[in-house]
Amino acid sequence: MALLPFLMAILGLAPRSARRLPWIAAVLLLVQIPLVVWICLPAFLGSIISYGPFSIDGMGAAFTIITTLVAAAAMFQAALLLPAERAEGHAITDKRFCLFYTLSGLFILAMYAVPLARHIGYLWIAVEATTLMSAPLINYHHGKDSLEATWKYLLLCSVGIAFALFGTVLILAAQHSFTNGETMRLDDLIARAREMDPRLLRLGFIFCLLGYGTKAGIFPLHNWLPDAHSESPSPVSAMLSGALLNCALVAIWRLSQVVIAAGQGNLVRQLLVPAGAITVIAASLMLVRQHDLKRMLAYSSVEHVGLLTIAIGIGSGQLFILHAFNHSIVKVALFLMAGGIMHVYGTKDLSKLGSVLKKSPVWGLVLAAAGFAIAGSPPFGTFISEWLLLRNAFDSGAITATIIMVIGLTVTFIAIATHIGRLVFGNERNPARTLPVSSWAYAPALLLGVSLLAGLAVSPPVMRALTILANLGVK
């Protein structure tokens, strides 16, 4: 399974393949999708496969598939977008172009390693590897703004990761009373969680939350997110928003399982639910005043991370998977469209963009649909998952958080509708530099179709299957 992205990474080292590399990469990753589904199938049928410290359990399978979908879409769009940018005159050398693919390949590999790791040490190494591999990708267009964004990303995420390492070490130290040595394997940790020192375990979880929360973008540690996601090229933004944030949240989920197994489940609830609620409301408030298209999308990602955090906090793995899936699909579609818009109009400033519908009906339609989807309106999948989340949160007693979530989601709906509405239907502010190509909208449209399907397909049997999936490997 790791073979194909690795192949892509290796190919990137040969600069002479620059002309054919984008399409080779896209094809490789499209082939990857059925491959991954086939490999992860046993997990859906209820059995876990292990390869040493990595094993494909329910969560691992789900998030691997999400990551593959995201990466395939991103690479497909990159094959359309990046050569067009190069042709236009962005001074990007062959070497840098091929380095993009090398780093992307390694990045995707690292993102596979995170949900599949059953060993908190390797989990940490994988998350750190994703940070290191994605930092140069953000700086693809060598500009002052992207340099600043990359430095902030590198620094803040490194601090966060260091905290996560301290948390991991604390969890290790909490096992000092174990008679036959300490362990970092998740299975052993969950099995013997009750014997661990509760004080050190709680401290460890808090530090890990601080650390992996920085990586995920929980308020107030989200400062790097708008900059990094808006300054990077859109395939990279798509991968960051759609796959990387999920990886960090999976890390938090794994550790929360250990804490719950030790009987300290109320700590998880007390920390995660308020943090998620605050993130939702803060992000929605910041969404209102955005003037940069991709920054707006980044803040929307922050908000959805808040929703996912609440899902982890109330302990509902199936909602976590469902909403992560829906969010990733739609966010990737939006980012890819945004990339196209940037290329066509030459700017991402919202005050200068408008009336996409007139220029290209296909784009306008897809954009409008994507806007509805990310704002959480029916019949898209995001509506169903958000509604289920609200209901479950209310049922499990987190009333304040539910109220805050409702307020946040409302504000977000209004903000996104306004911004994207102005983008699609508004007056033409700036003339487009080139004509939008319809084929660029196909991949996003496909993703939105999947989201529609997901929205219509949710039903009790599906939810039951997801619940089984989420709890696979925990008991």
Add this chain to the structure above:
Amino acid sequence: MNLSQIDLLAAVIAVLAVWMCGVTRVKTQVWGLVLQTTVLSGISVMLSLAGARIELIILAFVVFMIKAVAIPFFLYRAAKRISIVQDKGVSIGPTLSLMIGCGLLFIGYFLTPAFAVSSMMNQVSAGMSLALIFIGMLLMITRRLALSQVIGFLTMENGIFLYSLTQTHHMPILVEMGIVFEVLIGVLIAGVFIFRINRSFEHIDVTDMRRLRH
């Protein structure tokens, strides 16, 4: 309070970190980092001799080569290439920084009971490693030059390594090696970016990089 030898060395590392707070020259800071990591490797060797664990000696050697030789050499050369030989800018001044660093050492010491593993011998080391982590964060937050922020990060990593050495029985060596190599790659990538920042902005003063606002 009975200090074992390892606690003493841990206290020496923490005092070195406090000293680094008050130093403004980048090259001297790099030397401080070298000293810290050398003492840390020494602790690893002592622990391995005490518990007869060979792997800790290997770990000490690897940590020493990478974090006390390779990385500081790289940082030193980077400082020379960007010609920030002399005094660097600091947001809160070395005096106040020194006092806050000392205060963080106190806080780390008094938080020892909350973080120490009671069955291990070297209790104070937990507090000292906590102090190192706090001081590393202080250095990262208050320094203006990008290179000094990297040094602050490495100090934090030293603190975490010290905690894992003294408070846990058995950290898998493969994981430790992985961590050290990741830190190396991280520093190399950061170095590449520092060069690019210097080329783009003509300086590496991070307080001047405020173009991206809300």
Add this chain to the structure above:
Amino acid sequence: MRMLLIMIIHLINLLVLPLFLVGVIRKVKALMQNRIGAPILQPFYDLAKMFRKAETVSKTASWVFLWAPRIGVAVSAVVAVLVPWDGALLPSGWAPATNFLLVLYLLALSKFFTMLAAIDTGSAFGGLGASREATISMLVEPTLVIGIGALALGAGNTNLLTIYAGQANPFVAILVGAALLLTALAELSRMPVDDPTTHLELTMVHEAMILEYSGRSLAVIEYASALRTCIFLGLAAQTLLHAWPAYQDLPILSRYAVGIAGVVALGSAVAVAEGVLVKLRWRSVPNFLAFAAVMGLLAALIAVAQVR
């Protein structure tokens, strides 16, 4: 009988050692600078010469100007007798008032009068020197109090004689000794805080305050300054020597000998430092003194942790 011997040697040290120490410092500094320099006993000759000269007093000066040198030498002499700066093992009943806070503030008293006298002359440089001296003393006094307080915490008593007669935790002793040495550099107006041989008034701190003095007053001030050198360097030497556990058990004469040797050694070290270091920019002086303050704070932490 033993007590009489102790007091006699202590008083002889008081009379002979200060100027001798100043001579040694100047000689070592000259050797560092590759000169032969003045003979070691030169300060005695200088003092004798200055006593014979007439004094010039500004018309605008008041009684403060005339009395400041006298108060200075009186206070310094009292402190030098009370404080065991040369290793004297005086019984605490002999001078029950040797509370370390009292000693520190007596020294501050003489500095206070010097500063007043500097402003009293009405010259601009006097005011400059006084304000700089005030800034330095703001940074130095907390360090001294916390440092010697750490020693007092370890000894369980605030009487300086008791502190220096008992054992001390080696770490506390070394840290406080180093802090005392650094603050001594500041108090005695040595490099890198102040250059005692500068002739540029704008760079002066201590010399600017005594710029207007001449004749007998100047001689008295020089002697008081020599006494203060002995006191500060002596305290630093004693504190550092207390890190050596065997020091307490030496017989009386050896104790004195080692103590005096320690003071002279520290004086030479100060002279060597003067030859090597450069004077700091005024804005960087607080940074330098912050290191001494942090050393004092660390010593206090160790002392507190030990007491708990």
